[in-house]
Amino acid sequence: MRNVFVFGFLAALCASTAYANSDAPLSERYPATAKFTGPVHMPDFRGRDRKFADLHTRIREAIKAGPSFAGHYTIIGWGCGTECVDYVVADVATGQVFRFPLSGEDYGELQLGANINSRIIVANWIADSDQRAPDNSLLQNCLRQSFVWTGDKAVPLGKPAVIATVKWHDSDICFGGK
Numbered sequence: 001m002r003n004v005f006v007f008g009f010l011a012a013l014c015a016s017t018a019y020a021n022s023d024a025p026l027s028e029r030y031p032a033t034a035k036f037t038g039p040v041h042m043p044d045f046r047g048r049d050r051k052f053a054d055l056h057t058r059i060r061e062a063i064k065a066g067p068s069f070a071g072h073y074t075i076i077g078w079g080c081g082t083e084c085v086d087y088v089v090a091d092v093a094t095g096q097v098f099r100f101p102l103s104g105e106d107y108g109e110l111q112l113g114a115n116i117n118s119r120i121i122v123a124n125w126i127a128d129s130d131q132r133a134p135d136n137s138l139l140q141n142c143l144r145q146s147f148v149w150t151g152d153k154a155v156p157l158g159k160p161a162v163i164a165t166v167k168w169h170d171s172d173i174c175f176g177g178k
Contacts, residue, residue: 026157027118030148035116036072040064041095049097052088059090059097067092069114069121070149075100083108083126089149101154102145111175119149124163126171139165142174 040063043049045056052059055078062076069075072093080086080103087100087110100121102110107125114121122144129139142164147154166173 026120026146026148027115030119032069032071032117032119034071036067036093038093040066040092043090043095043097049095052097055088059088063090063092063095067116069116070119071116073149075112075114075121077110077112080104085110087112089154096152098152101147101156108140109171109175120157121147121149121154123147124175126174129165131165133167138168140168140171140174141165142171 042060042063043052043056045053055076058078059076062074065074067074072091074090074092075087076090077085077087084105085107086103089098089100090096091098100112102123102125106127107123108127110123110125112121112123123146124142124144126140127143129141131139133139141162143160144163145160146157148157149155164173
């Protein structure tokens with residue numbers, strides 16, 4: 001399975017048709033608060049966060065590692081089947097857990113990119129295309145969509161954009177592979 005989190009090339013991923021005319025990158029337009037350095041707090045799996053209790057070990061381990069985006073949040077993902085990934089976002093300062101709006105089988109090989117200094121999350125995934133290659137092989141679309149984190153949900157910044165159409169066995173291209 002590809003890396004669950006794709007960091008390091010956020011700037012390249014932040015291109016969005018909704019903000020194509022902006023001079024500042026999305027990551028600068030949506031800065032995070034200062035990085036949280038206090039003690040982390042665990043979710044309330046018996047109360048507020050009980051719907052995530054089945055994943056308590058994975059969520060707790062990720063929170064213990066500290067924040068990874070937007071100052072005091074971390075993105076947590078796990079496989080849910082072939083090409084299937086689910087994600088939640090946890091606030092390491094409060095322990096509260098939130099579901100990310102894109103998850104599951106409808107977003108093949110979903111990968112999220114984010115950085116500690118910005119509230120932007122960039123989602124990349126593959127989906128079947130209506131087209132076929134000249135050799136009649138299946139084609140897939142590489143899709144990208146940017147979101148801004150508001151503190152309790154990810155709000156889309158425009159619609160998903162097709163960044164490439166590739167043969168099924170070349171889908172690594174969608175995620176920076178060759």
